[in-house]
Amino acid sequence: xxxxxxxxxxxxxxxxxxxxxxxxxxxxxxxxxxxxxxxxxxxxxxxxxxxxxxxxxxxxxxxxxxxxxxxxxxxxxxxxxxxxxxxxxxxxxxxxxxxxxxxxxxxxxxxxxxxxxxxxxxxxxxxxxxxxxxxxxxxxxxxxxxxxxxxxxxxxxxxxxxxxxxxxxxxxxxxxxxxxxxxxxxxxxxxxxxxxxxxxxxxxxxxxxxxxxxxxxxxxxxxxxxxxxxxxxxxxxxxxxxxxxxxxxxxxxxxxxxxxxxxxxxxxxxxxxxxxxxxxxxxxxxxxxxxxxxxxxxxxxxxxxxxxxxxxxxxxxxxxxxxxxxxxxxxxxxxxxxxxxxxxxxxxxxxxxxxxxxxxxxxxxxxxxxxxxxxxxxxxxxxxxxxxxxxxxxxxxxxxxxxxxxxxxxxxxxxxxxxxxxxxxxxxxxxxxxxxxxxxxxxxxxxxxxxxxxxxxxxxxxxxxxxxxxxxxxxxxxxxxxxxxxxxxxxxxxxxxxxxxxxxxxxxxxxxxxxxxxxxxxxxxxxxxxxxxxxxxxxxxxxxxxxxxxxxxxxxxxxxxxxxxxxxxxxxxxxxxxxxxxxxxxxxxx
Numbered sequence: 001x002x003x004x005x006x007x008x009x010x011x012x013x014x015x016x017x018x019x020x021x022x023x024x025x026x027x028x029x030x031x032x033x034x035x036x037x038x039x040x041x042x043x044x045x046x047x048x049x050x051x052x053x054x055x056x057x058x059x060x061x062x063x064x065x066x067x068x069x070x071x072x073x074x075x076x077x078x079x080x081x082x083x084x085x086x087x088x089x090x091x092x093x094x095x096x097x098x099x100x101x102x103x104x105x106x107x108x109x110x111x112x113x114x115x116x117x118x119x120x121x122x123x124x125x126x127x128x129x130x131x132x133x134x135x136x137x138x139x140x141x142x143x144x145x146x147x148x149x150x151x152x153x154x155x156x157x158x159x160x161x162x163x164x165x166x167x168x169x170x171x172x173x174x175x176x177x178x179x180x181x182x183x184x185x186x187x188x189x190x191x192x193x194x195x196x197x198x199x200x201x202x203x204x205x206x207x208x209x210x211x212x213x214x215x216x217x218x219x220x221x222x223x224x225x226x227x228x229x230x231x232x233x234x235x236x237x238x239x240x241x242x243x244x245x246x247x248x249x250x251x252x253x254x255x256x257x258x259x260x261x262x263x264x265x266x267x268x269x270x271x272x273x274x275x276x277x278x279x280x281x282x283x284x285x286x287x288x289x290x291x292x293x294x295x296x297x298x299x300x301x302x303x304x305x306x307x308x309x310x311x312x313x314x315x316x317x318x319x320x321x322x323x324x325x326x327x328x329x330x331x332x333x334x335x336x337x338x339x340x341x342x343x344x345x346x347x348x349x350x351x352x353x354x355x356x357x358x359x360x361x362x363x364x365x366x367x368x369x370x371x372x373x374x375x376x377x378x379x380x381x382x383x384x385x386x387x388x389x390x391x392x393x394x395x396x397x398x399x400x401x402x403x404x405x406x407x408x409x410x411x412x413x414x415x416x417x418x419x420x421x422x423x424x425x426x427x428x429x430x431x432x433x434x435x436x437x438x439x440x441x442x443x444x445x446x447x448x449x450x451x452x453x454x455x456x457x458x459x460x461x462x463x464x465x466x467x468x469x470x471x472x473x474x475x476x477x478x479x480x481x482x483x484x485x486x487x488x489x490x491x492x493x494x495x496x497x498x499x500x501x502x503x504x505x506x507x508x509x510x511x512x513x514x515x516x517x518x519x520x521x522x523x524x525x526x527x528x529x530x531x532x533x534x535x536x537x538x539x540x541x542x543x544x545x546x547x548x549x550x551x552x553x554x555x556x557x558x559x560x561x562x563x564x565x566x567x568x569x570x571x572x573x574x575x576x577x578x579x580x581x582x583x584x585x586x587x588x589x590x
Contacts (some may be wrong), residue, residue, distance in 0.1 A: 010374055012531040023407035023457055030249035031415055041417040042400045043590035052060025054236030061254060064231040068216035071154040072208040079204055085298055091290035093298040097387050100302060101298055104309045105160035106565035108521050110220025111558045112153035115312025118319045136529045146225035158211035205270030209263050217255045217400035219520045223541055231255055235402055239526045245413050252406035256399050263398050322556035330374035344556035357535040361518035363452035400459035405523020415441035451527040455520045508571060515568045519561040537573060538562050
C-alpha cells in the first residue's frame with residue numbers, strides 16, 4: 001500500500017541517517033564528556049585542549065599525512081601507468097597482469113610489512129646510513145628505513161586499487177570517441193590527454209582518496225615496523241590503555257577532519273562526474289591487438305610487480321612453514337614443511353582465533369542484510385534529496401576504518417555515562433527505561449558485540465556496493481523496477497527481479513561479506529584484541545610479539561588471511577573490485 005510504503009521509506013531513511021550521523025555524533029560526544037574527580041559525568045573541553053595542543057600529536061598527524069599522501073600519489077601513478085599500458089589492448093600478459101592486480105588489491109599492508117620484517121629482520125625501523133649524506137636535504141628525508149617499508153607495504157594494495165579503478169573507468173569509454181579523435185588528426189598521447197584523462201580523472205581521484213583514507217590511520221604496518229610517530233599507532237596505543245576516553249575520540253576526530261579535507265580537495269581537482277555515459281560502452285570496449293613492445297613492457301611490469309608484491313608474501317609463506325620458531329625475524333635454516341603450517345593452524349589457540357573470526361564475519365553479514373534493506377528502501381524512495389544525500393555519504397566512506405572502530409568503542413562508554421547521569425535524578429517512566437537500556441549497552445555481554453558493529457561501520461561503503469552494485473545509482477535498475485511493478489509484480493518481487501537476486505548471487509554475497517569481515521585488521525585490532533574474542537587480523541600482530549607463539553604463528557595466520565582474500569577476489573571477479581570506485585552512475589550488479 002502507498003501509505004505503508006511511504007512510512008517504510010521514512011523509517012529506512014531515518015535509520016540510514018542514524019548510521020551515517022551516529023558515529024560522528026558519538027565521537028563528538030565522547031570528546032567533550034568526561035568523569036569528574038568523584039566519578040560523576042561532566043562536560044569538559046580540557047582533554048580536547050590537552051590533546052589538540054600537544055605538539056607530539058601534530059607531529060604524528062604530519063607524518064601520517066605525508067606518508068598517506070605519498071602512497072596516494074604513487075598509487076595514482078601506478079594506476080595511470082597500468083591504465084595506459086593495458087587499456088583496451090589485447091596481449092598475452094594482460095590476464096596475468098589483471099589477476100596480479102586483483103590479488104594485490106586484497107593484500108593488507110600489515111601482511112606485506114610482516115613479510116618485509118621477515119626479509120630484512122632488524123633493518124625494519126632502523127636508521128639508514130645514507131640519509132645524512134644528503135646535506136641540507138636530509139632534514140626532509142626520513143632517516144628511519146621503516147617509513148620506506150611502510151610506503152612499500154601500502155603501495156602494493158593502493159596501486160592495485162588505483163589500477164583496477166582506472167581499468168574499470170576505461171571500460172565505460174566509447175571507442176567511437178577515440179576513433180573520431182584519431183581521424184581528426186590527434187596522436188595517441190593527445191587523445192589520452194584531451195579525451196581519456198578528463199573522463200578518467202574522477203575515478204582516479206576517488207581511488208586516491210580511498211587509498212589516503214586507508215593509509216593515514218592504518219595501525220597495522222606502523223605497529224609491525226615500529227613507527228610510533230604515526231596517527232594510527234597513537235590511536236591504537238591510547239585505545240589499548242586503561243582509560244582511552246576522551247583522548248582517543250579527539251584523535252579520531254582529527255583523523256576524520258584530515259580525511260574530509262583531502263576528499264574535498266581531490267573532488268575539486270577531479271571535477272564533476274560525466275553526466276551521461278554512452279550506451280555503446282555499457283557492454284565493454286572491444287580489445288585491439290597490442291604490439292610486441294607493449295607485450296614486452298607488460299611482461300616486464302608483471303615481473304617487477306611480482307617482486308614488489310610477491311616477494312614479501314612468499315617470505316611470509318616460508319616463515320609459516322618453519323618447523324621451529326625462529327630467533328628474531330630471519331628465515332633461518334631449521335627446515336620447512338607444509339606440515340608445520342598445518343600444525344600451527346590446528347593449534348587450539350589459533351583454532352579459537354579462526355572460530356572467533358567466523359562468528360565476526362557472520363555477525364557483520366547479518367548486519368549487512370539489514371543495511372542492504374535500508375539502502376534499497378531509501379533508494380526506491382528517491383535518488384535526490386535527503387535519501388540520495390544519505391546514500392551518497394554512505395558510499396563516500398570519508399572515515400578511516402580505525403575511526404569507525406573508535407566510534408563503536410565509544411558506545412558502551414557513553415552508555416555508562418548516561419546511566420550514571422540518570423541514576424542521580426531518580427528516574428521514572430521513560431527515563432527509567434532509557435536507564436536500563438544504557439546499562440545494558442554498558443554491560444560486558446554487549447561489549448562482545450562491539451567488534452561486529454565496528455567492522456560493519458568500517459566496511460559499509462565497500463560492501464554496500466557489493467550487495468546491490470550501488471543502491472540509488474543505477475538508473476537502469478530503477479527502470480526495471482518500474483517495469484516489473486507495471487507488469488503486476490509486488491514491490492518486493494520487483495526489487496528482487498531488478499537486482500537479479502538469484503540463489504547463486506546470494507551465496508556469493510554472503511561468502512564475500514563473511515570472508516572480508518573475518519579477515520579485517522582495522523578496526524578489529526582495536527575492538528577484538530582480547531583473548532576471548534581475538535580474530536585473525538589482531539592475532540597476526542599480537543601473536544608476533546608473544547614469546548609463546550612468535551613470528552611463525554603470526555605468519556601462519558597471515559597465510560590464512562591471504563588465502564581467504566585471494567579466494568574471495570576470484571569469487572567476486574576483478575571487475576567487481578573496481579566497480580565501487582568507478583563512476584557512480586554505472587555500477588552494475590554481478
